[in-house]
């Protein structure tokens with residue numbers, strides 16, 4: 140007990156929940172890694188993303204967007220031919236494209252991480268009601284960030300994808316109130332409490348993050 144129930148499906152997901160999901164990220168490479176996992180997930184299960192993470196690391200130079208931004212056609216083929224890699228050329232090209240966008244953001248803001256964290260002034264947001272299970276699939280914050288990323292040329296970053304990313308990288312604390320991680324983040328990370336804003340009508344079933352709940356209906360940011 141005392142745990143986000145969605146994370147109890149298997150050991151891999153439990154470990155991800157306990158050590159990564161919702162922990163504030165302060166590292167640009169990790170920030171890009173999380174966003175990339177969201178991009179690659181579209182239409183697939185999150186568990187598959189976790190299972191294939193080592194393959195992704197190997198394919199994409201440990202998610203270093205500086206290196207990925209310089210990938211050539213040969214790299215696209217290398218990645219598509221890697222054993223265990225997803226066979227979606229469109230997704231592979233999107234990762235490379237977004238890495239190029241990240242590099243531009245870095246040139247303007249210092250790092251991709253600083254750019255994103257500026258939206259919450261470096262704090263973790265705790266929305267009233269979320270810890271009690273009223274978790275939306277998107278909100279005003281994800282709308283704004285999605286729009287800004289779109290303006291900067293990023294692909295596959297619709298508001299649902301971004302909301303999911305904000306949960307994962309700890310810009311929003313959506314752990315359940317009886318989860319130890321909820322309390323740990325509250326006690327150890329700069330947190331700001333806000334009223335919910337701009338939430339759509341759609342709620343995730345009992346606090347399950349969109350990544351886990353909506354495998355096939357992810358927005359693609361078009």
Ligand SMILES: [Zn+2]
Pocket residue numbers: 142143156314315318319320321
């Ligand atoms: Zn939790």
